[in-house]
Amino acid sequence: MFRVILHLDMDAFFASVEQRDHPALRGRPVIVGAPPHQRGVVCAASYEARQFGVRSAMPSVTAGRLCPRGVFLRPRLDAYRAESREIMAILREFAGDLIEPVSIDEAYLDISAQCVGATADEALANAEPLARRIKAAIRERRRLTATIGIAPNKLLAKLASDFRKPDGLTLVRESEKVAFLRPLPVRALHGVGPATEAILQRAGLLTVGDLQDHPGDLRALLESWGPELKRYALGLDDRPLHLGDDIKSISAENTFLHDTADRPTLRACLREQAEEIAGRLARRRLAAHTVQIKVRYGDFTTLTRQLSLEEVVTEARDIYRLGCWLLARERLVHRPLRLLGLGVSGLVEIAARQLALPLGR
Amino acid sequence: MKLTIAKDQLTLGLQSVQNIVGSRTTLPILSNVLLRAADNQLELTATDLDVTITCVVEAQVVKAGATTVPVKKLFSIVRELGVPEADLEVDDKHSCAIRAGASFFRVNGLPAEDFPPMPNLADRKKVTLPQDKLRGMLRRTAFAVSTDETRYVLNGIFMSFKDHKATMVATDGRRLALTDEEVDVAAECQGEFIMPSKAINELTRLLQDKGEAEISFSENQAAIRLRGENVPPVTIVTKLVDGSYPNYRQVIPAESRERIGLMREEFLQALRRAEIMTSDKTNSVKLAFGKNTLAITANTPEVGEARETLAINFKGREIAVAFNPTYLLDALKALDVDEVFFELTDELSPGVLKINGPFLYVIMPMRMN
Numbered sequence: 001m002f003r004v005i006l007h008l009d010m011d012a013f014f015a016s017v018e019q020r021d022h023p024a025l026r027g028r029p030v031i032v033g034a035p036p037h038q039r040g041v042v043c044a045a046s047y048e049a050r051q052f053g054v055r056s057a058m059p060s061v062t063a064g065r066l067c068p069r070g071v072f073l074r075p076r077l078d079a080y081r082a083e084s085r086e087i088m089a090i091l092r093e094f095a096g097d098l099i100e101p102v103s104i105d106e107a108y109l110d111i112s113a114q115c116v117g118a119t120a121d122e123a124l125a126n127a128e129p130l131a132r133r134i135k136a137a138i139r140e141r142r143r144l145t146a147t148i149g150i151a152p153n154k155l156l157a158k159l160a161s162d163f164r165k166p167d168g169l170t171l172v173r174e175s176e177k178v179a180f181l182r183p184l185p186v187r188a189l190h191g192v193g194p195a196t197e198a199i200l201q202r203a204g205l206l207t208v209g210d211l212q213d214h215p216g217d218l219r220a221l222l223e224s225w226g227p228e229l230k231r232y233a234l235g236l237d238d239r240p241l242h243l244g245d246d247i248k249s250i251s252a253e254n255t256f257l258h259d260t261a262d263r264p265t266l267r268a269c270l271r272e273q274a275e276e277i278a279g280r281l282a283r284r285r286l287a288a289h290t291v292q293i294k295v296r297y298g299d300f301t302t303l304t305r306q307l308s309l310e311e312v313v314t315e316a317r318d319i320y321r322l323g324c325w326l327l328a329r330e331r332l333v334h335r336p337l338r339l340l341g342l343g344v345s346g347l348v349e350i351a352a353r354q355l356a357l358p359l360g361r
Numbered sequence: 362m363k364l365t366i367a368k369d370q371l372t373l374g375l376q377s378v379q380n381i382v383g384s385r386t387t388l389p390i391l392s393n394v395l396l397r398a399a400d401n402q403l404e405l406t407a408t409d410l411d412v413t414i415t416c417v418v419e420a421q422v423v424k425a426g427a428t429t430v431p432v433k434k435l436f437s438i439v440r441e442l443g444v445p446e447a448d449l450e451v452d453d454k455h456s457c458a459i460r461a462g463a464s465f466f467r468v469n470g471l472p473a474e475d476f477p478p479m480p481n482l483a484d485r486k487k488v489t490l491p492q493d494k495l496r497g498m499l500r501r502t503a504f505a506v507s508t509d510e511t512r513y514v515l516n517g518i519f520m521s522f523k524d525h526k527a528t529m530v531a532t533d534g535r536r537l538a539l540t541d542e543e544v545d546v547a548a549e550c551q552g553e554f555i556m557p558s559k560a561i562n563e564l565t566r567l568l569q570d571k572g573e574a575e576i577s578f579s580e581n582q583a584a585i586r587l588r589g590e591n592v593p594p595v596t597i598v599t600k601l602v603d604g605s606y607p608n609y610r611q612v613i614p615a616e617s618r619e620r621i622g623l624m625r626e627e628f629l630q631a632l633r634r635a636e637i638m639t640s641d642k643t644n645s646v647k648l649a650f651g652k653n654t655l656a657i658t659a660n661t662p663e664v665g666e667a668r669e670t671l672a673i674n675f676k677g678r679e680i681a682v683a684f685n686p687t688y689l690l691d692a693l694k695a696l697d698v699d700e701v702f703f704e705l706t707d708e709l710s711p712g713v714l715k716i717n718g719p720f721l722y723v724i725m726p727m728r729m730n
Contacts, residue, residue: 348642350643351642351729352643352645352683352727354535355725356534356535357532357537357612357711357725358612359607359611360608
């Protein structure tokens with residue numbers, strides 16, 4: 001059986017959900033994230049806003065300058081999560097359990113079994129009608145558009161879905177994968193960040209084609225990671241899908257409007273985050289062995305501190321209490337905070353939750 | 362300082378005090394035991410700065426004086442001595458010579474003046490109770506003390522001496538044990554405090570079947586003097602937990618729907634067996650009370666299950682509640698009565714375990730997912 005992997009990416013997900021739910025916003029540049037006069041970043045931009053150069057993760061102040069007529073909206077994360085669950089449920093109808101959700105709006109599907117063919121290219125071609133049915137199901141039932149990449153592995157499927165957006169469908173055949181990769185910049189390959197890119201640039205390697213033509217396995221430049229990158233450059237990738245939703249941690253964080261060391265403000269923030277985390281733990285029937293706190297100061301110095309416990313925690317008030325305790329123990333609020341975050345990890349499934357005595361505070 | 366001492370006296374003294382010395386101490390002198398010799402007595406003191414233990418044993422003192430020597434080293438030497446008596450002599454360089462039969466040791470010490478000073482014991486409230494009574498109270502509560510360092514006010518036993526009653530309470534936020542005993546408390550000696558677990562552990566270790574325990578306390582310190590028969594007198598001085606204990610009375614249910622009598626040993630054995638089939642993931646057992654039966658079940662998916670059936674006297678409405686078996690076992694093991702009474706209301710309300718005596722144990726159930 002030849003491998004057939006789909007990568008599905010929802011188009012401008014947060015912004016599209018807003019435009020669907022608020023018809024008045026359709027056709028207008030919608031920017032989901034912090035307001036343009038406050039600190040914070042863009043979470044998502046509609047395609048209308050992208051025409052002005054607005055991109056996700058860009059500071060909202062910059063977005064406001066680029067797109068003064070943009071409609072800025074506060075993110076409604078609960079609504080997006082609910083939408084994501086609906087979409088993942090649709091994907092499950094097509095791929096069963098062979099789904100790896102990468103983020104709220106992105107997933108890999110392994111549909112090899114549904115697309116058997118005599119050659120790898122034939123199997124991949126068989127996936128195209130299936131991919132069209134998935135897109136149609138999402139469009140009809142959720143009134144949202146998705147872009148799909150079809151390829152023999154995760155690396156190429158992701159690049160294929162990036163190839164043409166929105167509402168795109170790109171197939172990369174086994175026989176044309178090397179040619180497909182050739183013109184792409186090295187940065188497009190999985191695992192290449194600014195550091196690797198800089199090393200490759202100094203060696204005169206700018207495109208994936210340069211890597212393909214480079215004699216040897218790149219070990220001289222990148223040590224042990226070299227041979228793996230060389231394989232990626234040739235379109236070879238046998239990484240399996242991470243199935244199931246075995247999450248490793250749950251966290252929440254807030255950036256403040258103005259840096260603050262005000263105890264009631266910080267406590268209120270932690271309490272809200274603890275509620276959110278406890279809710280997510282409960283929905284997944286999980287308990288946590290570790291609680292972590294994250295602070296960022298005005299100069300962007302960021303610190304994290306954690307505490308591991310023998311007894312698991314599930315309740316918001318325990319997560320909150322431990323968060324406060326970590327802040328106090330480490331004396332982290334000796335100057336105003338720009339950001340405060342709370343998280344849990346060391347997650348374990350539990351069949352029953354221990355209730356607490358109502359001892360009060 | 363120069364003295365002759367029986368091996369068993371020195372062993373008793375060191376056994377009493379050495380446990381508080383940690384293996385890694387912040388100050389070198391905290392690894393040492395303070396020895397003070399005078400009036401045919403040797404006083405041994407060890408401390409970790411939170412808890413200080415002193416024991417007085419008999420010795421023939423030739424020359425009074427004081428020094429400190431590494432306690433683990435001294436204890437190892439004394440334990441291995443082949444003769445029943447030893448001579449100790451300390452020179453002005455704090456070097457301690459030990460002669461016993463054909464053995465000779467020299468242990469380097471530190472000056473007694475460098476040892477942390479003993480806390481001032483004057484002007485305190487005092488309560489005296491029999492050691493076995495105190496030991497029973499600690500036994501019935503200590504298992505419920507929280508070990509979670511982030512809840513430090515719960516890291517000890519709450520002790521209250523009021524209205525001719527001593528009350529002790531321990532909780533970890535999920536279960537709470539309470540016991541009380543009649544005790545003479547003078548009006549001016551009433552008070553309450555939280556004694557830290559470390560002191561409780563030492564006290565439990567040192568309490569005897571006979572003799573008196575005198576507890577004296579001030580705002581931030583307590584001292585417990587133990588006077589037994591045929592054992593050297595020991596004093597434990599401890600800092601108290603700084604903080605106010607939560608209002609534990611509010612978590613004790615005023616009334617419950619059902620009160621069920623259970624044979625302690627039978628209940629304990631059944632729970633022990635059922636507990637085998639629990640796991641980290643499913644650390645609960647379900648107690649289902651039906652007409653004259655109690656079914657205890659444990660079920661761990663992919664591992665298996667256990668089911669224990671007990672004949673009981675029960676005519677009430679059927680009720681099923683899940684508990685962490687460890688919490689039930691802790692209490693049942695600490696008790697020595699034949700019969701216990703389990704009071705229950707519904708599957709989400711606290712259960713209360715009682716006996717015909719001064720003990721009460723509130724335990725929160727587990728909510729099945």
